[in-house]
Amino acid sequence: MNRIAALLRFIWDFVVGDDWRIAAGVVVALGATALVADTHPGAWWILPLTVAALLALSVFTAARGR
């Protein structure tokens, strides 16, 4: 059981990393792009805007904590 927990922990750390909000935000942004692109193929702007917001949020949150 401990080994499974350790493996899951390793996978979480490997994929998600230090800030889970980045992974969650990317998943939501991809879903939103797919939804909007269904009717408007020009939905490319959703990802860059989300990425900029996520990166700024994550960096400034980390900076405040140091």
Place this chain on the structure above:
Amino acid sequence: MTGTEFGLALSVFLACAVEAVEALTIVLAVGFTRGWRSTFIGVGAATALLVATTAALGPALTALPLSVLRVLVGGLLLIFGLQWLRKAILRAAGLKALHDEVAAYESERAAAREAGTTASRFDAYSFTIAFKGVFLEGLEVVFIVLTFGANQHHIALAAAAAAAAVLVVIAAGLIVHAPLARVPENAMKFGVGVMLTSFGMFWGAEGAGARWPGGDGALLAIIPLTLGFALALVAAVRRRTAVDRGQATAPDEDRSTEAVRA
């Protein structure tokens, strides 16, 4: 070679070189301290496992429909790229310590000395540390090789770029016989973060059904804009930190001024 293929090869080369430098530090520390036989066996076993992982997962990924592959790859590249970029920005802004290969080397050597000796020809400590060092650093490279390579149907090109980076780092290590302390690791990590994030945005949006203005040419705008935004964040964090530190020291200055007046 097209521009996208060049971007693919460059990203994989840089990512692999950074990880290879870190793995080399561990291998050199263990090898010089405890001997090379078991260390090399550990390196060989980890390399074989990494190659087998790439060979097994590569065809499975390329068998996916292109739109599914692009969403999956785009999402993973974005998550990875943003994590690389976040750390590189914090390091460039002075809020996170730069990776010090000399300190890491000395720390590994001290741990290797304290681990005790073995009577057997096979040194389990050297094997385990070398295996873990190479495998864990290499796993991220395998992931980048697979995602970039599968999406462009150029796993061979991505693997060749990774192999070239490893050879360059090994050659440099053989020449200097020491950890590669002068490699501008954070600048390389910054570059990798920008490339992974840019390609992640591009492929992720395309896989989700959106169309970029200018098609593939949009990457020529996405990459410099991502770089510019990341550099602007470094400057903003530095400014913010300087202001915060100024405010934190201001009361002390007032007190010292009052003390001088008294």
